[in-house]
Amino acid sequence: MKQVYLDHAATTYIYDEVVEVMMESMKSNYGNPSSTHQYGRKAKVAIETSRKNIARLIGCSSTEIIFTSSGTEGNNLILNNAVENLGVKTIITSKIEHHAVLNVVENLRQKNGVDVRFVDLDEAGNIDLEELESLLSKINDKVLVTLMMVNNEIGNILEYEKVGSLCSKYEALFHTDAVQAIGCIPVDLNEFNVDFLVASGHKFHGPKGVGFVFVKKDHVVKPMILGGNQEKGVRSSTENVHSIIGMEKALDLAVSVMTDSTEKIMKLKSYFVQKLTDNFKGIKFNGNSEGGNNGVPKILSVRFTKQHKMLLFGLDLKGIAVSSGSACQSGGLKVSHVLKEFLNEEELQKTSIRFSFSDSVSFDELDYVIDSLNSIY
Known part of the structure; x- marks a missing residue:
């Protein structure tokens, strides 16, 4: 049976070069980076070199x-810290954020009494910037705006430069979940205002179980996990040395091929x-x-x-991997909380499928998907 993977927004395959550097690290770089002897110092140098290279790649x-261990951990760390340590009383977000943000915000509302405001969307699910400014202009408390840079279900790109400018204008903190953006679109933190940014290695052909957060200098972040005081005291836990090295290599490769890769993906998508x-x-x-x-x-x-409840299952039986939306929740199929916010009830009942590409996909594979859809649908 033919195998076609079109779920790269859920996770990506690992680059061969990433596997190679991780294997080499596993063989030769086994010291604990917190140890003071030469084995520990070697591991520490590897981590800091990766940190410098990642910083260079995103400006x-x-x-x-x-x-961190993931985008989810990064979002939890930043949002909880903003409320518990930075004095945030109001959070402005949208109802189409990833649940790694929405669930944390709801918990902060219940536990800490945070005032949560949801900005309106247009008919395509884009953030209403005029209403965002209106909300910011009327709030006197310390505010955090949290809006994802790229929506994981519908692919909308946030006008993040404009959001950053509005946050700067009204002295609000700006946090963005950039898990679907880093390694996929150009991101230079020198070019726009953002206080916190979250990324995850497995979204750009790196390993799972590793990610990073950007925290603008002068912001104090206190740890959620207490213990060994690693990561500048922000995240206690022995660092995942091999995965950090792999993530840095993956990001370096993703950035280096981004122009050519994007061009190929756009041709595949148009076709x-x-x-x-x-x-x-x-x-x-x-x-x-x-x-x-x-x-x-x-x-x-x-x-x-129309509604076709077995379409996703039928494609899977033909070896085609796609998604109905986010793959980051356990359990069966549910109505998309993203589509629910801008589709009417009639349209919401129709089957929606997310196809997500990489430059490894071929036109022949896409033809096979079309033929399979015809035979099932």
Whole structure:
């Protein structure tokens, strides 16, 4: 049976070069980076070299990078710290954020009495910047704005430079979950205002179980995990040396091939969109995922003309990996909390599937997907 992987927004395959540097590290770099002897110092140097390179690739200082186990941990760390240590009383967010943000914000509302405001969306799921400014202008308390840089289900790219400017204007903190952005679109932290940014290695062809947060200098972050005082006292736990090295290598490769990779992915996506519209009259594309500057190249969210509960399962039986939305929640299929916010009830009942690409996908594979969809649908 043919195998086609079109779920790169859920996770990516690991680059061969990343596997190689991680294997070499496992063989020769086994010291504890907190140890003072030469084995420990060697591991520590490897971590700090990776930190410097990652900082260089995203335009910040190495002192502003903290390594974590995941994007989820990073979001938890920043949001909890903002409320418990930085005096944030109000959080402005949207209802289409990842649950790694929404669930934390709801917990902070219940536990700490934080005032949570949700900014409106347009008909394509984009943030209403005028309303965001209106909200910011009316709040006198310390405010944190948390909006994801790229939506993981519909691929919409936040106008993050404008959001950063608004936050600067009204002296609000700005946190962005950039898990779907880092390694996929150009991000230079020198070019816009942001206080906190979160990334995860497995979204850009690195290993799972490792990520990082950017914390703008002068912000104090206190740890959620207490113990050994690693990561500048922000995250106690022996660092995952091999995965950190692998993540740095993956990001370096992703940035170096980004232009060529994006060009190929856009050609694949355009081809697939045309094939879909030719074969399935009346289908629509959710959010900005069809194309253009406001949608990330790798994500295409397709809404079919009717409900087909077995479509995802049928594709899986044919060896095709896709998603109904986020793959970061356990359990069965649920109505997308993202689509729910801007589709009417009739459209929401229709089956939507997220196809997400990498430059490893072939046109022949896309033809196979179209043929499979025809045979199932």
